[in-house]
Amino acid sequence: MVAPVVKYDRFSFWYGDFQALHDVDLDVAPKSVTAVIGPSGCGKSTLIKSVNRIAELEADVRVAGRILLEGEDVYAPGVDLVSLRRRVGMVFQKPNPFPASVFDNVAYGPRLFGVMKRGELEKIVEESLRRAALWPEVCDRLRSSALRLSGGQQQRLCIARCLAVEPEVLLMDEPAASLDPTSTQKIEDLIVELKENYTIIIVTHNMQQAARISGRTAFLLNGRLVEVSETEKMFTRPDNKLTEDYITGRFG
Amino acid sequence: MEERKIRELPGLTARRKVADAVARQIFRVISYSVVAIFGGIVAYILVRALPVLSFTFLTQPPRGGMLAGGVSTCIYGTVALLMLTAALAVPLGVAAAVYVNEFVGRGARARVVRAAVNNLAGVPSIVFGLFGLAFFVVFLRIGASILAASLTLAVVVLPIVIVATEEALKAVPRDYRLGSAALGATRWQTISRVTLPQAVPGIITGTILSIGRVAGETAPILFTGAAFYLPHLPDHPRQQFMELSYHIFAMATQASDIAKSMPIAFATAFVLLVLVFAFNLIAVLYRARLRRRRAW
Numbered sequence: 001m002v003a004p005v006v007k008y009d010r011f012s013f014w015y016g017d018f019q020a021l022h023d024v025d026l027d028v029a030p031k032s033v034t035a036v037i038g039p040s041g042c043g044k045s046t047l048i049k050s051v052n053r054i055a056e057l058e059a060d061v062r063v064a065g066r067i068l069l070e071g072e073d074v075y076a077p078g079v080d081l082v083s084l085r086r087r088v089g090m091v092f093q094k095p096n097p098f099p100a101s102v103f104d105n106v107a108y109g110p111r112l113f114g115v116m117k118r119g120e121l122e123k124i125v126e127e128s129l130r131r132a133a134l135w136p137e138v139c140d141r142l143r144s145s146a147l148r149l150s151g152g153q154q155q156r157l158c159i160a161r162c163l164a165v166e167p168e169v170l171l172m173d174e175p176a177a178s179l180d181p182t183s184t185q186k187i188e189d190l191i192v193e194l195k196e197n198y199t200i201i202i203v204t205h206n207m208q209q210a211a212r213i214s215g216r217t218a219f220l221l222n223g224r225l226v227e228v229s230e231t232e233k234m235f236t237r238p239d240n241k242l243t244e245d246y247i248t249g250r251f252g
Numbered sequence: 253m254e255e256r257k258i259r260e261l262p263g264l265t266a267r268r269k270v271a272d273a274v275a276r277q278i279f280r281v282i283s284y285s286v287v288a289i290f291g292g293i294v295a296y297i298l299v300r301a302l303p304v305l306s307f308t309f310l311t312q313p314p315r316g317g318m319l320a321g322g323v324s325t326c327i328y329g330t331v332a333l334l335m336l337t338a339a340l341a342v343p344l345g346v347a348a349a350v351y352v353n354e355f356v357g358r359g360a361r362a363r364v365v366r367a368a369v370n371n372l373a374g375v376p377s378i379v380f381g382l383f384g385l386a387f388f389v390v391f392l393r394i395g396a397s398i399l400a401a402s403l404t405l406a407v408v409v410l411p412i413v414i415v416a417t418e419e420a421l422k423a424v425p426r427d428y429r430l431g432s433a434a435l436g437a438t439r440w441q442t443i444s445r446v447t448l449p450q451a452v453p454g455i456i457t458g459t460i461l462s463i464g465r466v467a468g469e470t471a472p473i474l475f476t477g478a479a480f481y482l483p484h485l486p487d488h489p490r491q492q493f494m495e496l497s498y499h500i501f502a503m504a505t506q507a508s509d510i511a512k513s514m515p516i517a518f519a520t521a522f523v524l525l526v527l528v529f530a531f532n533l534i535a536v537l538y539r540a541r542l543r544r545r546r547a548w
Contacts, residue, residue: 054434058426060358086436096427098446108445109435158431165435 005030005199010065020046022224033200035214043223044203048171052088089162090171095154097146102138105146109165132160133190152183172202219243301519319512329493336402342459345413353421354443373411378471380408385475399489401477409466416458420451453542457535464531470497496524
């Protein structure tokens, strides 16, 4: 196997006294889609939010073990969170475009890193919107508010906003959970396309979605990684009895 | 058909309906009585003020041993006091609120600042007046003046500004902050580009209302700069000034001829009320305007 882009190495995570993740070992191959499934509260979101270290913004947290991004521990002392988060983009469950124009939303990231030239920004914005399959729908209203877009468009805008800072890894926290079936379809198509260039870890509640878009699936239960395998195998011949019970709907 | 069924539900008996109607009326009367109290106060003050209230009351200084003329110098002093107070308190209060709410958030440091703010808000204003006299007037040798009174009043209004700013900051959805941080923004970049621009209307409205709330404070300025009578307008922040609320106090308790001074006291009170309402109105209009313009 190729060297993993993201490698969880006996990684544990606590919110205060509550242990959300227990000794997770997981390798994520480059340019692949890894789905994380499991019942509510099993630690799926924490699993991805600990890669870009967003989880620690919301609570007092503690970690043990390591998460390696291309071999470097993201929890090592002195890690630059700004460049970490630039390399690891994140799409949230609820679309969260800023209350600004479509253009300013996509240009937000590049501007943070000092891209100020109009022409350069325009190029990045168009390129990012094209990659997020949103350009044809918004190219004539870049100046209008992002909040006037539909939910599905807003979510693709958030994806474009991530792509604008050229991340290597994209974390997606149930990106289609609040969308209608048509918008969900578009997001799924987009994820399959993005896999060509990005490493994607996606949390999903929807097992059909995991089956449709991911190469590998990880099943998380009560903060422990129960099983990781090729998605096809996972959904046809799971190794673990718990996995089988979950995907056949016996609990969750 | 459906409607008949609902009416016949066994739980909703006539007694319960009566109880519901009675409760509704009781709460209605109580809430309207608040309006009545407010209206009554304003009407009473206006009636008592009418003998002396006129346009010249606003434009003339007090004359004839303060038993004639108007309150122009008091209006001037009050406005100058409040403007200087806002200029001193708002930057400090906003900075403190941003620090607590955006940089610290949780933990011991935030608790210390919040406890200090809450306790500051609970200190009686006469205590601030005494503190202002001892610290600003005497110790810092500013002397009784607009500046010393504004500094004292700024301390009074500071906790209100901080709380108002914190409320405005809290109203900005957390998703924006997370989204910004996830793109690699530093704390300050998120604050300056996302959080503060979103919170500015709330902060401005909140601070205008805060200033309105201390517009009538008398105790903090009593020892620190308000004058019983001044023949001229002050032309420097280091001079004393006349002020509406202190003028009311003077007219009601210190005047030589109560029959002449009481109408003046009530007229001054009316002017002060209108001034405070004007502050509130400006805040409301400003907020409405910003909401419209930012049609996001």
